[in-house]
Structures are given as structure tokens and as C-alpha cells.
Amino acid sequence: MxxxxxxxxxxxxxxxxxxxxxxxxxxxxxxxxxxxxxxxxxxxxxxxxxxxxxxxxxxxxxxxxxxxxxxxxxxxxxxxxxxxxxxxxxxxxxxxxxxxxxxxxxxxxxxxxxxxxxxxxxxxxxxxxxxxxxxxxxxxxxxxxxxxxxxxxxxxxxxxxxxxxxxxxxxxxxxxxxxxxxxxxxxxxxxxxxxxxxxxxxxxxxxxxxxxxxxxxxxxxxxxxxxxxxxxxxxxxxxxxxxxxxxxxxxxxxxxRNEYYYGIGAGAHGYVNGERHVNASPLAQYMQLTVEKGLPRVEQFTVSGSEQMEDHMIMGLRMMEGVSASDFQHRYGITLQEQFSPVIDELTALGLLMWSGDRLHLTRRGIPLGNEVFARFLGLVDKV
Missing domain, CATH: 3.20.20.70 (Aldolase class I)
Structure with missing residues (x-):
């Protein structure tokens, strides 16, 4: 729910x-x-x-x-x-x-x-x-x-x-x-x-x-x-x-934590039941769609398993507590290392990520370079 x-x-x-x-x-x-x-x-x-x-x-x-x-x-x-x-x-x-x-x-x-x-x-x-x-x-x-x-x-x-x-x-x-x-x-x-x-x-x-x-x-x-x-x-x-x-x-x-939330209003984004949606931004379009369809959505799509895991990492690593390996495995049925081993190994070797018990998180050196770290989990860049 x-x-x-x-x-x-x-x-x-x-x-x-x-x-x-x-x-x-x-x-x-x-x-x-x-x-x-x-x-x-x-x-x-x-x-x-x-x-x-x-x-x-x-x-x-x-x-x-x-x-x-x-x-x-x-x-x-x-x-x-x-x-x-x-x-x-x-x-x-x-x-x-x-x-x-x-x-x-x-x-x-x-x-x-x-x-x-x-x-x-x-x-x-x-x-x-x-x-x-x-x-x-x-x-x-x-x-x-x-x-x-x-x-x-x-x-x-x-x-x-x-x-x-x-x-x-x-x-x-x-x-x-x-x-x-x-x-x-x-x-x-x-x-x-x-x-x-x-x-x-x-x-x-x-x-x-x-x-x-x-x-x-x-x-x-x-x-x-x-x-x-x-x-x-x-x-x-x-x-x-x-x-x-x-x-x-x-x-x-x-x-x-990549959890569900309702997104309501002009231009709002939401994430419910495995689907993300985007509402119309222009006020006239937003109000017209609510009258005609009830929901003023201009985009709606199911988030694939791999996309959910990527989202989990780039959002979760924003927090200083980082990402729990056991929580990740429980939610997605695969371990962090199985899914992201090459990226994790590279970034830990560079001193940008580290493990603290069950949790993978940014280091002090990695915090200012957060965007570059996140991009690696999306496969947007080859190296940091």
C-alpha cells in the first residue's frame, strides 16, 4: 500500500x-x-x-x-x-x-x-x-x-x-x-x-x-x-x-528508499504499484485532462526489474546510511554483488564507496562526487 x-x-x-x-x-x-x-x-x-x-x-x-x-x-x-x-x-x-x-x-x-x-x-x-x-x-x-x-x-x-x-x-x-x-x-x-x-x-x-x-x-x-x-x-x-x-x-x-508515493498536481511525478507516472505540466492541459479523464497523466510506464535496482542504488546512495545488501536481496531476489559487482569493485577501489557491515555507502571523498558515482550504476559513463 x-x-x-x-x-x-x-x-x-x-x-x-x-x-x-x-x-x-x-x-x-x-x-x-x-x-x-x-x-x-x-x-x-x-x-x-x-x-x-x-x-x-x-x-x-x-x-x-x-x-x-x-x-x-x-x-x-x-x-x-x-x-x-x-x-x-x-x-x-x-x-x-x-x-x-x-x-x-x-x-x-x-x-x-x-x-x-x-x-x-x-x-x-x-x-x-x-x-x-x-x-x-x-x-x-x-x-x-x-x-x-x-x-x-x-x-x-x-x-x-x-x-x-x-x-x-x-x-x-x-x-x-x-x-x-x-x-x-x-x-x-x-x-x-x-x-x-x-x-x-x-x-x-x-x-x-x-x-x-x-x-x-x-x-x-x-x-x-x-x-x-x-x-x-x-x-x-x-x-x-x-x-x-x-x-x-x-x-x-x-x-x-525507492518506495511508493502518490504524485498529485500539475507536473507531479508519482510511483505506485511498480508504475511511474508524469502529470501534465501546463495548467490548462492539466485541468482539461482532470475533467476529461480524471487522471491528468501524460506519461505512465512500468518500471522494469533492472530499472528498479538502478533507481534503488542511485537514490539509496544519496543517504549517508547507504544501501543495505540484505534489504536489496530481499526486495529483488539477487545480491548487490551479483547485479553490480564490477561497478562496486571499481568504486570501492577508487575510495568513493565503502562497506560498513551490511551497508554500502559513499565515503567522505565520494560525497562531493556523488553524481559521477550514480552515473556509473546507470551505465552512463565508463569510468569516474
């Missing part, structure tokens, strides 16, 4: 310069209501065709889910609860938020609707850099939003930080880390900037007008991140995620 739910809210107040997520800027409240109606239809048809078990995690991402106004938020959360009524006693219900789109009223509605974990897209505490990347908030709004979240009963709070930003130095990133640690939060996610196609940053990059840090500087930022997190008592449990014990993102662990 599927026990995890991802729901996509694609609306934003503005488009950040680096963002390639499926998101849309709108000032039309009726469009938002129409989208929520389409979500309701998709949820109804999803649970009819694929009845859920007890739901253990829900994650609402975007876009900016907190773009919804108070009435829309209350309606949306009621819809979720109606279609997925069986929640585990310790459910983790996460909603992404932007500091510029939260207030006491909205946060209270979120708590009353069952949300108990909130993830703020902070990115930096340098106001100059925030403007540089197209964010609508400043560091003062971050502090106010975090205070409001705590006042309304949130104690499971995460913030996202980005490094490798234009004109960012190691010293700038260290200052952001210092300010972040001063907030006494239980969880951090931190990613390096990726210049994606169809973004303003990509256009500037193509014109050689995006002054990014050097690769060496970016590596230094990541090393500083790992060192500082460990020093402050945050365990790195995944390549880009750090938490105090007990505050790891259980929903994201669903992905990294």
Missing part, C-alpha cells in the same frame, strides 16, 4: 531567476480556485483507482504552496483530509513556504489543517544576494516568519540554503551559516546552485554575464557546510540534508 503523498501547488508571486520548477505567476484568484477544483478531481480518481493505506507522510511543494490565501488554504487542506482520511498517529505533514507569503492567520490555518512541518525557502541571509537571485523576501522577513511559525505551534522547521550563487564568496556563505545556526532550528537543506535551461540565469550564463564562483570555491563552500553542521550537532543524513536526531525528513526518505 502507498503511504506517502506529494501534492504540487504551482503558483508563485514571482519567478526566481534560477527556478525551473513548474510554477506560474498569477494575480487571478479564480485560476487558483479552478486549480484546486482540478486537484480535488485528481485526488478523488487517484484514491478510487489506487486505494491508500494509512498515510505516514504528506509533502506539499511548489511553486509556493503558501501563495494560497487563507480561504484557499483551508479549502485545500480540507480536500486533502477528505480524500486521504487515514493518517498515522505520527504523520509528518510538510508544506513548503516562502518567508514573504506567511502570516499568523495562514500559519494557524495550516496547523489546524494538520500541517506539522514547514520548510522555508530562505536561500541566503545576505539581502544583496537575495535580490540578485530574484527572491521577494529579505532576512528580516525570514526572522519574522520563523517567529510566527513557532508562535503558531511549529517546532519541526527546516530552511533551505543555496551556495555557489553569483558573486558569492566562501566568507559570504559562512556568514549565512552563522546566522542560520543562531536560529536554533532542527533541520537544514543546502544545495549548490544549478544553472538550468529556461531560466533567466541560463540566459545570462550563455551571454557570459553570470559571475559564478569557481569550482574550487564551490567545493570549499560545501566542505565548510559539512564541517560546520557536524560541529553544531547536525547529522548529515543525505548529501544535501542535515538534522538533529529525530528530525530527518521522513517524506524524502520515501524517495531515497
Amino acid at each position: 502507498t503511504k506517502a503523498v506529494y501534492i504540487h501547488i504551482p503558483f508563485c508571486t514571482n519567478k526566481c531567476y534560477y527556478c525551473d520548477f513548474n510554477s506560474y505567476v498569477t494575480k487571478n484568484p479564480q485560476l487558483v480556485w479552478d486549480y484546486l477544483d482540478a486537484l480535488n478531481k485528481e485526488m478523488e480518481e487517484t484514491v478510487r483507482r489506487f486505494p491508500p493505506g494509512e498515510i505516514k507522510t504528506i509533502f506539499v511543494g511548489g511553486g509556493t504552496p503558501t501563495f494560497l490565501d487563507p480561504k484557499q488554504m483551508a479549502h485545500f487542506l480540507e480536500t486533502v483530509r477528505r480524500h486521504f482520511p487515514q493518517w498515522s498517529a505520527d504523520i509528518e505533514f510538510t508544506m513548503e513556504a516562502n518567508p514573504g507569503t506567511t502570516d499568523i492567520e495562514k500559519l494557524s490555518i495550516m496547523r489546524e489543517g494538520g500541517v506539522n512541518r514547514i520548510s522555508f525557502g530562505v536561500q541566503s541571509f545576505d539581502d544583496r544576494l537575495l535580490k540578485r537571485i530574484g527572491r521577494i523576501h529579505d532576512s528580516e522577513q525570514v526572522l519574522r516568519s520563523l517567529e510566527n511559525a513557532k508562535r503558531t505551534g511549529f517546532d519541526n522547521i527546516s530552511i533551505d540554503l543555496i551556495f555557489g550563487l553569483p558573486d558569492q564568496t566562501v566568507a559570504h556563505f559562512q556568514d549565512t551559516l552563522d546566522k542560520a545556526f543562531g536560529l536554533d532550528l532542527p533541520h537544514f537543506s543546502s544545495y549548490s546552485l544549478k544553472v538550468e535551461e529556461n531560466t533567466l540565469f541560463h540566459t545570462l550564463y550563455e551571454k557570459d554575464q553570470l559571475p559564478l564562483p569557481t569550482e574550487d570555491e564551490e567545493v570549499l563552500m560545501y566542505e565548510r557546510l559539512m564541517e560546520q553542521m557536524a560541529k553544531r550537532g547536525y547529522r548529515q543524513y543525505e548529501i544535501s540534508n542535515f538534522a538533529r536526531p529525530g528530525f530527518e525528513s521522513r517524506h524524502n526518505m520515501t524517495y531515497w
Whole structure:
């Protein structure tokens, strides 16, 4: 039975310069209501065709889910609860938020609707850099939003930080880390900037007008991140995620352990009963398909056994705990060595992977080279 739910809210107040997520800027409240109606239809048809078990995690991402106004938020959360009524006693219900789109009223509605974990897209505490990347908030709004979240009963709070930003130095990133640690939060996610196609940053990059840090500087930022997190008592449990014990993102662990999850909303991906699917991304197409077919899917396919094993490795090795050999054999009926011996032997010889008892995991040297390691399990490169 599927026990995890991802729901996509694609609306934003503005488009950040680096963002390639499926998101849309709108000032039309009726469009938002129409989208929520389409979500309701998709949820109804999803649970009819694929009845859920007890739901253990829900994650609402975007876009900016907190773009919804108070009435829309209350309606949306009621819809979720109606279609997925069986929640585990310790459910983790996460909603992404932007500091510029939260207030006491909205946060209270979120708590009353069952949300108990909130993830703020902070990115930096340098106001100059925030403007540089197209964010609508400043560091003062971050502090106010975090205070409001705590006042309304949130104690499971995460913030996202980005490094490798234009004109960012190691010293700038260290200052952001210092300010972040001063907030006494239980969880951090931190990613390096990726210049994606169809973004303003990509256009500037193509014109050689995006002054990014050097690769060496970016590596230094990541090393500083790992060192500082460990020093402050945050365990790195995944390549880009750090938490105090007990505050790891259980929903994201669903992905990294290659387990089933519902994917609902425009552009959402899901994985249920051995099949992956992709929803239509354009809002008009998504809403039209929900009316005509109930499920707005533009792609659906069965995952072969070999693809499941590849997915298991590239997702599982993102976690510091790595991949359990006994779990792998139990799930797929073949040992890790039988399936991937040449790759494992090569990468362990290079010092990028190592065994700790039953588990195969990245070494400290292998963590920054994770993408190259994962590519080997897909057969995309001959050597690292």
C-alpha cells in the first residue's frame, strides 16, 4: 500500500531567476480556485483507482504552496483530509513556504489543517544576494516568519540554503551559516546552485554575464557546510540534508528508499504499484485532462526489474546510511554483488564507496562526487 503523498501547488508571486520548477505567476484568484477544483478531481480518481493505506507522510511543494490565501488554504487542506482520511498517529505533514507569503492567520490555518512541518525557502541571509537571485523576501522577513511559525505551534522547521550563487564568496556563505545556526532550528537543506535551461540565469550564463564562483570555491563552500553542521550537532543524513536526531525528513526518505508515493498536481511525478507516472505540466492541459479523464497523466510506464535496482542504488546512495545488501536481496531476489559487482569493485577501489557491515555507502571523498558515482550504476559513463 502507498503511504506517502506529494501534492504540487504551482503558483508563485514571482519567478526566481534560477527556478525551473513548474510554477506560474498569477494575480487571478479564480485560476487558483479552478486549480484546486482540478486537484480535488485528481485526488478523488487517484484514491478510487489506487486505494491508500494509512498515510505516514504528506509533502506539499511548489511553486509556493503558501501563495494560497487563507480561504484557499483551508479549502485545500480540507480536500486533502477528505480524500486521504487515514493518517498515522505520527504523520509528518510538510508544506513548503516562502518567508514573504506567511502570516499568523495562514500559519494557524495550516496547523489546524494538520500541517506539522514547514520548510522555508530562505536561500541566503545576505539581502544583496537575495535580490540578485530574484527572491521577494529579505532576512528580516525570514526572522519574522520563523517567529510566527513557532508562535503558531511549529517546532519541526527546516530552511533551505543555496551556495555557489553569483558573486558569492566562501566568507559570504559562512556568514549565512552563522546566522542560520543562531536560529536554533532542527533541520537544514543546502544545495549548490544549478544553472538550468529556461531560466533567466541560463540566459545570462550563455551571454557570459553570470559571475559564478569557481569550482574550487564551490567545493570549499560545501566542505565548510559539512564541517560546520557536524560541529553544531547536525547529522548529515543525505548529501544535501542535515538534522538533529529525530528530525530527518521522513517524506524524502520515501524517495531515497525507492518506495511508493502518490504524485498529485500539475507536473507531479508519482510511483505506485511498480508504475511511474508524469502529470501534465501546463495548467490548462492539466485541468482539461482532470475533467476529461480524471487522471491528468501524460506519461505512465512500468518500471522494469533492472530499472528498479538502478533507481534503488542511485537514490539509496544519496543517504549517508547507504544501501543495505540484505534489504536489496530481499526486495529483488539477487545480491548487490551479483547485479553490480564490477561497478562496486571499481568504486570501492577508487575510495568513493565503502562497506560498513551490511551497508554500502559513499565515503567522505565520494560525497562531493556523488553524481559521477550514480552515473556509473546507470551505465552512463565508463569510468569516474
